[in-house]
Amino acid sequence: MKACAFCKQEFSSLTREHIMPKSLTDRKQRERGGEKPSRYTSKADKFIGGELTIGDVCRNCNNGPLSELDSYFLQLYDRYIYKFASPEKRIDFTYDFDKLARWLLKVSYNSARATNAPDEVLLESYSKYILGEDVRPKGLNIFLTLVLPYKIKNSEKHDPRIQDVDEIEPDVLRWSRVPDERLAKEGVTFRMVQINSYFFIVIMPNQVTYEARKWYAELKGFRKKYPQFRQLRAKDGVSRTPLKSSGVDMVNNYEIFPSANLSRIFELID
Numbered sequence: 001m002k003a004c005a006f007c008k009q010e011f012s013s014l015t016r017e018h019i020m021p022k023s024l025t026d027r028k029q030r031e032r033g034g035e036k037p038s039r040y041t042s043k044a045d046k047f048i049g050g051e052l053t054i055g056d057v058c059r060n061c062n063n064g065p066l067s068e069l070d071s072y073f074l075q076l077y078d079r080y081i082y083k084f085a086s087p088e089k090r091i092d093f094t095y096d097f098d099k100l101a102r103w104l105l106k107v108s109y110n111s112a113r114a115t116n117a118p119d120e121v122l123l124e125s126y127s128k129y130i131l132g133e134d135v136r137p138k139g140l141n142i143f144l145t146l147v148l149p150y151k152i153k154n155s156e157k158h159d160p161r162i163q164d165v166d167e168i169e170p171d172v173l174r175w176s177r178v179p180d181e182r183l184a185k186e187g188v189t190f191r192m193v194q195i196n197s198y199f200f201i202v203i204m205p206n207q208v209t210y211e212a213r214k215w216y217a218e219l220k221g222f223r224k225k226y227p228q229f230r231q232l233r234a235k236d237g238v239s240r241t242p243l244k245s246s247g248v249d250m251v252n253n254y255e256i257f258p259s260a261n262l263s264r265i266f267e268l269i270d
Contacts, residue, residue, distance in 0.1 A: 004058035017057040021070040085146035085197035108191040143201040143229035150250040
């Protein structure tokens with residue numbers, strides 16, 4: 001008998017859960033004219049193909065609440081996220097905070113289990129919330145910024161791989177733990193998920209040692225360090241946050257996910 005990673009009940013067999021929903025990767029493949037999406041893995045320091053799955057989820061969770069979260073996020077994708085951001089356009093991003101947070105945490109928890117990440121146990125403690133069976137964790141915050149395509153300068157076109165390319169679009173599926181050793185030692189969840197132009201950060205304090213005043217000071221420091229991110233409103237039901245790009249593109253001002261520069265991007269793709 002094996003225990004499900006989410007509900008913790010034991011079963012004789014478990015199903016495979018896609019780290020990033022297959023419905024989303026299939027959508028990306030169709031948008032790319034049949035080309036299968038590649039995913040960057042920091043462990044191997046390269047892009048890899050194929051479906052990334054982990055076989056530790058029961059059929060009830062996989063086909064029930066987790067599937068419902070995937071369906072919700074796909075609605076957001078079809079309404080907003082499939083389009084790359086432009087500098088001029090403002091977007092009124094409408095979302096259900098808890099459904100979005102639960103989906104982002106689901107992807108993060110899947111990723112952590114698949115890679116034996118240091119925050120796996122911490123993310124596991126939110127499994128009931130992910131399933132919709134527990135209240136929202138204290139201090140849970142989502143930040144979001146829009147990543148623009150990078151306009152390639154003529155002076156950069158000496159590289160033969162980009163001589164006929166005018167811009168690099170943020171055509172990515174990316175998820176990882178944001179490395180911050182101080183926050184990690186304090187048991188803070190600090191995760192990123194980027195899909196196309198939409199770069200989400202999930203940050204949440206240690207639930208055992210949580211103190212509202214100290215956490216608000218921490219968030220103030222985050223907003224000061226990363227002013228390009230908008231904080232999404234954490235309230236029940238549907239919220240709306242106006243979004244406009246603050247100049248972050250695939251190369252410039254991308255310091256929260258370092259190593260993004262032209263030579264590095266093409267090094268990895270090759």
